[in-house]
Amino acid sequence: MKRRQIFGFLGIAIIGLLLTVGLPLVTPSPVIAQSNTDILISAAASLKDTLEEIKPLYQQSKSNININYNFGASGALQQQIEQGAPADIFISAGKKQMDALEKKGLLVSGTRANLANNRLVLIVADDIVGISSFYDLTDAKIKKIAIGEPRSVPAGQYGQEVLKKLKLYDRLKPKLVFANNVRQVLAAVESGNAEAGLVYATDAKISKKVKVVVAADDKYHSPIVYPIAVLKSSKNPSAAKEFVQFLSTNPAKDILRKYGFIVP
Incomplete structure (x- = not known):
């Protein structure tokens, strides 16, 4: 038997063996995963x-x-x-x-x-009583008022506008404690580091440690x-x-x- 015929028979035999054991003759294309x-x-x-x-x-x-x-x-x-x-x-x-x-x-x-x-609201710690308006922030019991830094925190900008409109900003300035964002204002009142603060109504809503005194009138600040x-x-x-x-x-x-x- 010629060499070419021998190799031909061997090839057929190998193919038959692969089919018998179920091995694929062709490598399947990989499944492409959905990219994230x-x-x-x-x-x-x-x-x-x-x-x-x-x-x-x-x-x-x-x-x-x-x-x-x-x-x-x-x-x-x-x-x-x-x-x-x-x-x-x-x-x-x-x-x-x-x-x-x-x-x-x-x-x-x-x-x-x-x-x-959103709405801007005045909040106080739960144990603070006798505060019912922005004007009550002048009370001696209120020693620190947390507010966002007006130059970078919109809530602070709105708060500053309200206090200036009510002609309270200069009187309250010694009490103001400026925070880097509105959630820090909320945290300051929650922790007792400030007796009062100016935050959004949505911030006050998620806290069980503060209470809303009053919401600022929209006419006193830029649209939130x-x-x-x-x-x-x-x-x-x-x-x-x-x-x-x-x-x-x-x-x-x-x-x-x-x-x-x-x-x-």
Whole structure:
């Protein structure tokens, strides 16, 4: 038998053996897994609880989207973005910070919208009595009043506007303790480091250690609005736009309302 015929018979025999034991003749193409996409959202500290609850709701239908948050004072977040810090979406607690980014051309055109509104309230520690208005903050029992730093914390800006409108700012200035964000104001009153503080109604709502004395009249401060937009620096603008759109759906709005936000 010629050598070529021998190799032919051997080849047929090997193929038959492979088929018998069930081994594949051709290496299958690997299954391509669905790739994950990361989205980083820089958001005002007052949105922390709300956005944390929205996250798993969104991921029920978008399991390949990894949502990460960077919470802080709106002014500080604005500066981070201006200095090139990575972020896909920005949610501010005031127009001023978003306006600054828009003026510098850092927003994706057509993505800016107003997510929600809020109210500014005066809170005191649970054991404080006899305080029923902003004017009562002049009482000797109130030694420290926590307020956000007006230059970087929108809640502080609104608080300063209210106190100036009521002609109380100069009288109360020695008592003011400035915080880096509104949640630090809340924590100061909760811990007893301040007898009173100016926070959003949504912040007061999540605490069992403080009580609301009075809500500031809207005419005494700039509108408390939460603008949202996709940033031009986003590495995943399509996914970012989808998340922004989701925040305007009824399920997301229900969660915003649950925490006390006023939804347009």
